Amino acid sequence: MRPSGVMAHNMKAVLLCITASAMFLANNLACAENYPDPQLTAVTTPESIARSKEIDAYALGVLAYEWGYPLVRMERVIRTYTDVPANKPATSYRAPLNQIGWATELATPAAKDMPTANSDTLYMSAVVTLTEPYVLSVPDTADRYYVINVFNMYQDCEHYIGRRATGTKAGRFALVPPGWKGTLPPGVTPLNVTTDKVWLWGRIHVKQSEPLEPVKALQAKFDLRPLSQLGDASHAARAETLPPLPSIAGNDLGFFVHLGYALQHDQIKKTDEALVAQFERIGLTRQGFDQKSLSPEQIAGLKRALADAPLVVSASITTVASKRNGWDWLPIDDFGYHYPLRALVAGPYLGGNASKEAIYPVRFTDSEGKRLNGANRYEITFDKAPPVGAFWSLTVYNAADKMLVENPIHRYKVGSDTAGLVTKADGSFTIPVQHDAPQGPDKANWLPAPQGDFYLILRMFQPGEEILGGAYPLPRLRTVK
Structure with a gap:
């Protein structure tokens, strides 16, 4: 049966449309060759699906750690304190x-x-x-x-x-x-x-x-x-306690168990709701952490995330800190969306003030980039005392545990209230930092160091504009040969 004239006309129109579409697609594909796009050529196999689950869980696990570490840290700390x-x-x-x-x-x-x-x-x-x-x-x-x-x-x-x-x-x-x-x-x-x-x-x-x-x-x-x-002179606080956190003994994903608890019991910021919704893919919701819903590949990805995420957090200081005379200068004010930095501060620097209240330059290395160590002797020279509205101090900490250093004279800092601080006529002064007792004119300024690795924090409370603006030169550190 031969098609009628109308049918033939319609078929011709369809063929023209198909031809035009094919030419359009061919032209676009030709253009796409200049912009490699592996998404267009990706092939889905059982192996690629398993790998994709591990990778997705890893990426989300790192992000969840960066975002959620402060919540977990706080839930733990408030029970400790x-x-x-x-x-x-x-x-x-x-x-x-x-x-x-x-x-x-x-x-x-x-x-x-x-x-x-x-x-x-x-x-x-x-x-x-x-x-x-x-x-x-x-x-x-x-x-x-x-x-x-x-x-x-x-x-x-x-x-x-x-x-x-x-x-x-x-x-x-x-x-x-x-x-x-x-x-x-x-x-x-x-x-x-x-x-x-x-x-x-x-x-x-x-x-x-x-x-x-x-x-x-x-x-x-x-x-x-x-x-x-408020108006009750006889008020006495009631004995109250927080419920215990879920036990995570023996659970390699215990961090996410505690983060799931925090999602259940703490308000989520409106600006973070879309981000937190992504964590549903790794079993983290406002109902807690559903580990049983995860595949072996996802569990493997989350374990890998917990191994790597603390390194990302620790390195976040390099994205905002600057070097001033060898000191790491880290202004802390509003974290914004810098979740790794917020996580870093919530860890070893828990409870730190913003720069307007206090600034804490940290020093880990000498002038050659080598770690500060009690096997060496150092001198730290201030051109003048830090211009602060309150007080300042220089403190030594053990690198291993971030604690104060035991020493025979029970001195853990030198600062604006240190009795007998030796100062030169021009207002400058030098602080020997070493393990053994120093000799010489500045021995009264000695700040004892441990035998091993250590670091220094210079605290300046109510810093003046000269400090915040960078005009005040931070003290120089010299290795004594």
């Missing part, structure tokens, strides 16, 4: 949930709670579950330096209370949880926070050899209580 031993040492700041804990002695090498602890201030800690606003009342410290950081569960410092930010007069500050609707009494300053658990981390300055009794009397005047108990 609310677990008060019966024989609590004087250097400890642990306290029961919703209560203030103060250290009543300066940190020593025996104080193991906080890595890179300073020897300038008495620390304060309070973990608060905001079932309602809590009011922190602070006394008049008569210009004595103190600061209290209000950290959310992401290790973001959302507020500062203290000498620089709010002054040293007496005051009341309400920690207001997300979604709370109500009215605060007159004279109470609201501090809105983004998670319903917060960590108050404080410091009060103690000068070297200063009597501690007046400082302890000040500490006793800091008060924390629920808003509903």
Whole structure:
């Protein structure tokens, strides 16, 4: 049967369309040859599917670690810091949930709670579950330096209370949880926070050899209580505890178990919701971590991620830090989307201040790039004392455990309050940093070092613009031959 004229016309039109489409596709393919695109030639096989699952899980696992490490760290830390031993040492700041804990002695090498602890201030800690606003009342410290950081569960410092930010007069500050609707009494300053658990981390300055009794009397005047108990003179904090984290003994993916717990119990920032939704592919949701839903390839990818992600986090300092006279200069303010940096700070530098409050240049190497080691002797020369509004100090830490260094003279730092610091007529001074006692004119400035690897932190509280702007030259380090 021969097609009618109409049918023939339609078939011709279809053929023309097919021919035109083929020519269009051929032209595009010809153009694509200049831009290699393996996605267009990828072949799906059982082997490639298995490999893709491992790779996808690895990539998401690294990202989940970078993003979620602060949450896991905080969930663990707040349980540690609310677990008060019966024989609590004087250097400890642990306290029961919703209560203030103060250290009543300066940190020593025996104080193991906080890595890179300073020897300038008495620390304060309070973990608060905001079932309602809590009011922190602070006394008049008569210009004595103190600061209290209000950290959310992401290790973001959302507020500062203290000498620089709010002054040293007496005051009341309400920690207001997300979604709370109500009215605060007159004279109470609201501090809105983004998670319903917060960590108050404080410091009060103690000068070297200063009597501690007046400082302890000040500490006793800091008060924390629920808003509903603000006017109750007989208020006594209830004994409360946090539920234990899920056991992860023997689980190679225990980090993700704890991250899954955090996703269940902590608010997720709106800006992070789309990111967190991606983690569903590796069993991480707001219902927790579903390890049973994962294939062997995905589990292998997550294990590899947990091996590599800490290295990525550790190296993140190189993306923002600069070198100033051999010191790593790391300005900390708003982390933004730099999740690896936030994770780094939440680890060994937990509780660190932003640069406007304090700056912490770190030194790991000598002028030749070799690690600082107690087998060598060093001299650190300041052209002048750091221009700060509060105080400064130079402290040595063991590289292995990030703790203060035990030494025969029990000196862990040299700073603005070091008695007998030898200074030249032009205002410069040199600090010998070595394991054995030095000789010479600067021996009174000796900062003892361990026998092995160590690093230095130069703390400058309330740094002046000369420091923040880079005009102040950081001290020079010289290896003594």
